[in-house]
Amino acid sequence: MSASPEIANSIKTGSFNTNYHDHGQGKPLVLIHGSGPGVSGWANWRLAIPELAKTNRVLAPDMVGFGFTDRPEGFSYVKEAWIRQLLDFVDTLGLDTVNLVGNSFGGAISLAFAIRYPERVGKLVLMGAAGLKFPITPALEAVWGYQPSIDNMRKLLDIFAYDRNLVNDDLARLRYEASIQPGFQETFSQMFPQPAQRWLDALASDEDEIRALPHETLIFHGREDLVVPVECSIRFNQLIPRSQLHVFGQCGHWTQIEKTATFNRLVRDFVAD
Numbered sequence: 001m002s003a004s005p006e007i008a009n010s011i012k013t014g015s016f017n018t019n020y021h022d023h024g025q026g027k028p029l030v031l032i033h034g035s036g037p038g039v040s041g042w043a044n045w046r047l048a049i050p051e052l053a054k055t056n057r058v059l060a061p062d063m064v065g066f067g068f069t070d071r072p073e074g075f076s077y078v079k080e081a082w083i084r085q086l087l088d089f090v091d092t093l094g095l096d097t098v099n100l101v102g103n104s105f106g107g108a109i110s111l112a113f114a115i116r117y118p119e120r121v122g123k124l125v126l127m128g129a130a131g132l133k134f135p136i137t138p139a140l141e142a143v144w145g146y147q148p149s150i151d152n153m154r155k156l157l158d159i160f161a162y163d164r165n166l167v168n169d170d171l172a173r174l175r176y177e178a179s180i181q182p183g184f185q186e187t188f189s190q191m192f193p194q195p196a197q198r199w200l201d202a203l204a205s206d207e208d209e210i211r212a213l214p215h216e217t218l219i220f221h222g223r224e225d226l227v228v229p230v231e232c233s234i235r236f237n238q239l240i241p242r243s244q245l246h247v248f249g250q251c252g253h254w255t256q257i258e259k260t261a262t263f264n265r266l267v268r269d270f271v272a273d
Contacts, residue, residue: 004068005042005046006019006040006041006042006043006067006068006178007019007068008020008021008022008042009021009022011089011092011093012088012092013064013085013088013089013092014084014085014088015072016064016069016070016071016072016075017069017070018061018062018064018069018070018085018088018089019040019041019061019062019067019068019069020041020059020060020061020062020089021041021042021045021049021058021059021060021061022057022058022059023049023050023053023057023058024052024053024054024055024056024057024058025056025057026055026056026057027056027057027099027122027271028056028057028059028090028093028095028097028098028099029052029056029057029058029059029098029099029101029267029271030059030060030061030086030089030090030098030099030100030101031044031045031048031049031052031058031059031060031101031103031106032061032063032086032100032101032102032103032106032107032109032110033045033060033062033063033066033067033103033105033106034103034104034105034106034128034253035066035104035105035106035143035144035191035192036143036146036156036160037143037146037148037153037156037175037179037184037185037188038175038176038177038178038179038180038181038184038188039066039067039178040062040066040067040068040178041060041061041062041067042060042067043067043175043178044060044103044106044256045060045103045256047256047257047260047264048256048260048263048264048267051264051268052264052267052268054268055268055272056099056268056271059089059093059098061085061086061089063082063085063086063106063109064077064081064082064085065077065187065188065191066187066188071183071187077187077190077191078202079108079109079112079202079203082109083109083112083113083116086109086113087113087117087120090120096120097119097120097121097122098120098121098122099121099122099123099124099125099271100113100114100121100123100124100125101125101127101267102124102125102126102127102129103127103128103129103256104127104128104129104130104227104228104253105130105203106129107126107127107128107129107130107131108129108130108131108203108204108205109203110124110125110126110129111124111126111129111131111205111210111213112131112203112205114213114215115205115209115210115212115213118213118214118215121215122215122271123215123216123217123218123270123271124213124215124216124217124218125217125218125219125220125267125270125271126217126218126219126220126233126236127219127220127221127255127256127263128220128221128222128225128227128228128233128253128255129219129228129232129233129236130200130203130204130228130232131203131204131205131210131232131236132204132205132207132210132232132235132236133200133201133204134200134228134229134231134232135197136196136197136200137226137227137228137229138226139159139226139227139253140196140200140227140228141196142155142156142159143156143159143227144191144192144196144199145192145194145196146179146188148176148179148180148185149176150169150172150173150176152176153172153173153175153176153179154167154169154172156175157171157172157175159226159227159252159253160227160252160253160254161252161253161254161257161258162222162224162250162251162252162258163250163251163252163258166254166257166258207239210236210239210240211239211240211241213240213241213242214241214242215240215242216242216243216270216273217236217240217242217243217244218243218244218246218266218267218270219233219236219237219240219243219244219245219246220233220245220246220248220255220263220266221233221234221245221246221247221248221255222247222248222251222252222253222254222255222258222259223247223248223249223250223251224249224250224251224252225251225252225253226252226253227252227253228253230247233245233247234247246266248262
């Protein structure tokens with residue numbers, strides 16, 4: 001058993017192994033993390049997994065290029081590759097249909113997967129999701145342009161959270177240390193080089209395809225989100241026929257951390273219906 005809570009199970013997905021967490025029983029709920037430096041499935045979803053696992057089988061993979069999933073040499077980190085990883089992941093686990101929860105970057109991947117493989121998705125949850133074209137925010141430029149230091153990590157945490165009580169020096173040191181593990185920053189700096197707008201645009205899905213989504217969709221956004229504007233989720237709500245939108249005041253880009261209890265309850269109730 002690994003000493004790190006971030007390292008859990010390993011499964012073959014195409015040409016590489018994916019690190020993932022697997023808790024609980026019931027309808028499979030796959031959680032796709034965001035794209036911050038040093039992020040992992042566990043770091044992103046640690047407050048949601050125990051609660052959601054009370055009623056569902058919760059699966060949280062590290063997407064390739066992040067966390068403790070393999071980093072194949074010469075790999076091309078593009079939307080198509082992440083969609084393929086997710087397909088290989090659910091196929092190898094023998095899951096015909098899953099409910100998807102996507103945070104930020106993970107929202108863009110979940111959305112694109114639902115468009116490509118609509119029969120493989122039951123319900124869809126988007127949280128502070130990318131997946132539309134919009135002018136890149138200074139906050140997202142800072143996240144993708146991160147250079148490792150405790151001070152820079154502290155600045156990023158201030159961007160992510162509206163509630164500064166959630167941000168302290170201990171957390172900044174912890175996330176900084178996560179960001180400098182072997183291979184982490186090297187990969188991260190390759191994924192979203194300047195000009196960063198092109199990578200944001202590449203994550204976007206076509207609005208006509210979004211409009212055609214048949215899935216019931218639950219959308220979350222923090223009103224004070226500096227990374228992905230709340231207008232993106234308002235637009236998703238306008239486009240997706242069977243969608244509902246929850247906007248949280250006094251909340252930044254970390255809905256699952258800043259509004260943990262409400263987020264967990266709403267997701268649990270949504271997928272249980």
